[in-house]
Amino acid sequence: MRASVLTLIVVGWTLIICSGCGSNDPSGVPRDGGRGPANTEVSYAFDPGDKRQLVSSAENVFVGRVVKRAGQASLPTSAAAVRVPQTQVAVRVVTNIKGYLRGTVTVNQYGGRVDTVVERGGRRRVEPGVDLWEGDPLLKSGEVVLLATAYNSARDWHTIVAQPFADQRIRSRATGKRLVREFREARRARRSK
Amino acid sequence: MGRAFLCVALSAVALCVTSSASAPPAEAHGLGNDSVDCTVPFDCEIRWEDQTRYDGARRFAIGQWNRLGRVDIVPDSAATIADLEFVDYKDCAARWDAFWSPRGASDTIGFNPCSITSHKYSHRPDPNAVAVHEVGHALRLAHPSGRYWQRRSIMYACARCTPTSTYHAHDVNDYRRTW
Numbered sequence: 140m141r142a143s144v145l146t147l148i149v150v151g152w153t154l155i156i157c158s159g160c161g162s163n164d165p166s167g168v169p170r171d172g173g174r175g176p177a178n179t180e181v182s183y184a185f186d187p188g189d190k191r192q193l194v195s196s197a198e199n200v201f202v203g204r205v206v207k208r209a210g211q212a213s214l215p216t217s218a219a220a221v222r223v224p225q226t227q228v229a230v231r232v233v234t235n236i237k238g239y240l241r242g243t244v245t246v247n248q249y250g251g252r253v254d255t256v257v258e259r260g261g262r263r264r265v266e267p268g269v270d271l272w273e274g275d276p277l278l279k280s281g282e283v284v285l286l287a288t289a290y291n292s293a294r295d296w297h298t299i300v301a302q303p304f305a306d307q308r309i310r311s312r313a314t315g316k317r318l319v320r321e322f323r324e325a326r327r328a329r330r331s332k
Numbered sequence: 333m334g335r336a337f338l339c340v341a342l343s344a345v346a347l348c349v350t351s352s353a354s355a356p357p358a359e360a361h362g363l364g365n366d367s368v369d370c371t372v373p374f375d376c377e378i379r380w381e382d383q384t385r386y387d388g389a390r391r392f393a394i395g396q397w398n399r400l401g402r403v404d405i406v407p408d409s410a411a412t413i414a415d416l417e418f419v420d421y422k423d424c425a426a427r428w429d430a431f432w433s434p435r436g437a438s439d440t441i442g443f444n445p446c447s448i449t450s451h452k453y454s455h456r457p458d459p460n461a462v463a464v465h466e467v468g469h470a471l472r473l474a475h476p477s478g479r480y481w482q483r484r485s486i487m488y489a490c491a492r493c494t495p496t497s498t499y500h501a502h503d504v505n506d507y508r509r510t511w
Binding site: 177178179180181182183184185186188189192195196206214216217218223247249253257258263272273285289290291297298300301302 | 383384413417420421423426427428430435437440442447453454455474479482489493502
């Protein structure tokens with residue numbers, strides 16, 4: 140009886156270990172980028188957790204409604220093989236908090252479709268994937284967003300200054316009112332400083 | 333026989349508790365990804381190649397993390413595949429100093445020449461701090477949330493806003509829990 144109990148315990152432990160419960164592999168997350176979005180991590184030039192700095196670093200702060208996807212750019216870096224994906228959307232300006240934008244403007248969001256080279260079994264192949272900056276989902280048509288942006292004159296688009304702090308989705312009237320009030324106060328506080 | 337099953341079940345619970353105890357606790361800040369290549373356990377490295385003009389910052393950051401000793405961050409060679417590439421990407425409308433991006437075969441650390449040395453922000457530029465921060469991401473360290481961490485972690489979302497150019501005790505703890 141004692142022997143069978145011991146056998147069962149040994150078998151149980153083996154099953155548990157094989158099932159991965161005890162796995163602590165530090166690189167266990169798939170690195171192929173083809174399964175789910177890749178998450179780019181950013182270090183900002185200002186403190187994005189401080190709304191006053193957020194407003195101060197932006198040229199425009201406004202509420203707008205995303206009209207449609209307007210483009211996708213994958214721009215070159217100092218290394219030939221490395222590009223930085225960005226996605227553009229057309230946004231109709233609803234309310235200005237800082238600046239004087241009118242009509243529909245193009246907003247640039249870091250992140251977007253990226254083709255990833257995957258190595259499996261010694262073979263290289265390209266898999267499509269999505270790169271998100273700080274996990275910030277790509278803007279979608281119909282969304283109402285509070286945006287803090289800086290203007291890129293070469294491309295005539297307004298780049299979001301700190302994702303996800305500077306592109307906050309507004310899903311209810313109460314949220315919209317609160318966000319507009321907070322960002323207006325942050326602007327006033329910065330001006331009076 | 334019932335006692336035997338009870339023993340197995342209790343063993344399972346004990347093992348899972350042991351296993352989760354060795355994982356980072358709630359206050360640790362770990363990413364779900366990294367640039368580290370572990371061929372066998374406890375033999376981990378990052379092979380890097382360089383296409384950036386910020387060699388001083390890159391050298392400083394690698395030197396700092398290599399002092400902790402558990403992951404060797406070494407240059408790529410003809411016989412190895414790079415895990416990490418340092419590049420520059422200039423965008424003067426962007427307000428970021430640098431990024432780390434997991435990109436399949438080789439991950440990327442990108443520096444923004446337009447902001448990384450810019451004095452137009454509240455905090456003075458600190459390319460060394462920024463490079464230490466980004467290599468920290470390559471080592472699986474994540475941003476801690478909340479402004480509490482601004483003075484306590486190089487992994488705060490604004491590296492130049494932190495008081496030193498290198499890691500703090502909390503970052504070292506996160507590193508040691510991970511590697």
